[in-house]
Amino acid sequence: MTKPPKPKPLLQDDKPVRSRPRKPRNPAQPNLPLDPMPDRIEPCLALLKARPPKGDDWVYEVKWDGYRLSVHVEPKGIRILTRGGHDWTDRFPAIKQAALWLPVGTAILDGEAVVLDEQGRSDFGLLQQSLGGRGGKKSSSEAIFMAFDLLYFDGHDLRNSELSMRRHLLEDLVPAGEQGDIRLSEEIEADGDQLLASACEHGLEGIIAKRRDAPYRSGRLGDWLKIKCVQSDSFFIVGYEKSTVARGQIGSLLLAGRKGDNLIYVGSVGTGFKEKDAWVLREMMGSITQKTPPIKYAGRRKNVVWVQPTLIAEIEYRAWTDDGKLRHASYKGLREEQDNTAVHSLDQDVRLMGINAEP
Template identity: 65%
Template sequence: MTKPPKSKPLLRDAEAPIRSRPRKKRNPSQPALPFDPMPDRTEPALAVLKQRPPARGFCWEIKWDGYRVHVHIEPGRVRVLTRGGHDWSHRFPAIVKAATDLGPATIILDGEAVMFDEAGRSDFGLLQASLGASGKAPGKLVSPAVMMAFDLIYFDGHDLRGVEYSSRRHLLEDLLEGKEGAIRLSEIIDADPVTILDHACELGLEGIVGKQVDSVYRSGRTGDWIKCKCVQSEAFLVVGYEPSTGTSGGFASLLLAAYYGDALKYVGSVGTGFKQTKTSDLRAMMDKLAWTRKRPPVEYNGARKVVWVLPTLIAEIEYRAWTSDGKLRHPAFKGLREVQDNAAVYRVDE
């Protein structure tokens, strides 16, 4: 009969105390190694415009009127990135300070940088003025804007883009609950979306945004996020101006264009919404962009005297509807958007 093999003792010295293997000290320069690589930049999820909100499947909040930003928080570094991927940390110091206080966890917040008027409404014009939209010091002025955070893309070593929205929202609320500084939670409104939209319009707000409860975070306009506006507001290219007959150094209206395939199409003019003190600055900016070619940048059959300019400046325009011949109805100027913001210029269907 074969003898069983002798078992080896667990310890050479049965009387010796049990000790674990010595561990190396943690490198203080790496306080939290991520489980998932932290993305250097993420293209934002964008909302699709709808005339009326669907009844089910979405969470609803206020649509903020400002600059879309992603705030990246890492050990020793905070970045405030625009839609175009430009770092505007130096322009939003209050947001950077609030983001630093949220650390040391690695975080990417999605939200809107805004400023509020006396009635508590987000005001794009105030934000533009604080950032030097007149052109006197582009890219240099700082803004006291706050961030209304509405999504959490990355948290404490975990990439949350593959996690459903309801779970991301739960984590975001835990992170920002009770925060009243320069980074605040964009609140979910638990009510019928049609009623929410009606009240938003009565209060003079821009509209509401809905997010599909079980959707993951997908960049671009996928339909996971939708928006319903009280008034339409889009970005258009400034292609010329009508000189003012009353005052020198100003203008009577701006001529606007949208993309139409690979070309530009004239969509009308805007003559309201300008602050008296800013018209001369805007006129000076346009005069530096004088159009030197014989044919204007768009087809134009009007009889007005027009000074054409290079289609470089992007204007945010509020309007009520479109006319039957493809022009903006009751447009009003809200402000200039900066190239670094990567605002999507309106595209007319072919």
Template identity: 65%
Template sequence: MVRRVLRAGLGGDTVKGALTRPNDALPDLFHDPMPDRVEPCLALLASKVPAGPDWAYEVKWDGYRLAVHVELGANVRVVTRGGHDWTHRFPSIVAGAKRLGVDTAILDGEAVVLDEMGRADFGALQRALGGRGGKRNAGEAMLYAFDLLYLDGHDLRRMEQVERRALLSHLLSGLGGPIRFSEDIAATGAELLDTACEMGLEGIIAKSRRAPYRSGRGGEWLKIKCVQSESFVIIGYEPSTVALGGIGRLALAARKGDGLVYVGGVGTGFTQASATALRNQMDSLATPKPAVSMQGRRQTYRWIAPALVAEIAFRAWTDDGKLRHASFKGLREEADEAAVYEIPA
């Protein structure tokens, strides 16, 4: 019934009515309990852009994945990918959610801070939050919403992606402010990827228009990147008397089987503030031995317990399994549940 109602009114008054008068417009639909949390649908990394009319394309936003729960209109919760309550850390998004004019809803999206070119800046977002484990709030953050999972008593996850997106578009139409609709881009996937790379963006997301919303990494959503970006464990650093924050280079590791393996280092991408804060955190985790085998490596490194996870941008892998042209983007929060890159055993 939900699908039939939406197909009859996509882009018309039926969809708008379902948003503004849900109880009148959809009187024969049963009420679905509102889930306390929804495990997010995750994008599977792909090397090529899928083509054809069954795929829609969006910009890949570089920030923190969030679910925004609106409960009884004025009560708003902001939940991270890892299930942590970060409502207090995104006051602007909370304020925007209270203006939606719905009784209940769950929006899926990405919190970002934009740079002067209008690009999502992960480092700026982290600085706004006070760094990893910081206590500040990101008042300047906005949410690019790309899916609608629940609306006024109805669980929308079983509906097709194109239908959920139509409802979300109408919900956000004309509102402006800190919650914005992540638009489909009217171009072929290959054209959009080329443009995104030219603009210095991270990449694009391709989504199956007819797929329901499924938690996990099932392939209905694909991510195609301009520059690779993954999470790695910091296992040590090389001190420097001239580099920012005294960090000459970080030593990084990825998961392999039940352990960790060294994948190279990174010495760029820091600011004075981020490097100084990172140095202080690393010094508090000092340990006499590295967490992985470092035979033949320089002994000038200071080793730390493998407790910090860094987001690293890089161009490629070398033939011996090391990162090439790597750059530090920031530390990942435990609440963001960023998975450490895993090398096949």
């Protein structure tokens, strides 16, 4: 494949930011007993914060906008699993081939599949197009894998090791600066506020902060933090407003988040649709219409068609209004069912009120 653009470097003067060089492992060190290789590992998830953390305990990376994957290098071959544990090996043939070339017998790499735009920024919409859209079965030859953690390495389970040790081994396996289909997500040591400002100036989604000394713990426990330039979350599509002039005849989509076992209306989105995607979405919604609204709705929109809450849309937005609606929302695309993305939970917004929080 043609090599995708190189990600735009942050905080550069005359040289791009690079991860620190690491010393290779001393072969005279004793070998550790072998650990059984996990069939699957639940991912460590980043907790949203409004501002970067302070202190030397934290290191930073770019926040990638794609599909979270784990790449398993096993004795019988390569497996590529989604966040929800679905096998997508055949959908990423270039990443699979690159994994076969890694100089390791067994390994589990944690990272993100992305497609880069001409400026080297990850673009969720381009990734979806390369896979044929939601429900599509296409294989993506354009996606690359940005590796940011190493959970298993040549017979050793690394989850109880500190991040700094896991990064040491990962950078030996995937050296910084290489431009193949598996690349290293660069570790950046910088002031968090300055790095976030630089990321936003470059048009990136945001940054990730990670504790240097933390083990790898599955779930959203605060060892990893995400700080975004622009908010984005997943919401159910519960209806749409018909239009004779808009793309796909979709004037706007009506959206809902979760609150306990209920769905709560969070507003609408009427921008961000591409012509082809809008017609595909319109056809999908046409097959799941229903007469009654799946939410409590007191709005006055005309020509609303209600749909079963099965389609999950990724929505970019600037903030929340005081009455709990999305502000300046823009449609990014539909999430895959097998991506296992959680729909935004309004329960957690109560305790995080005032900083435009997400779960």
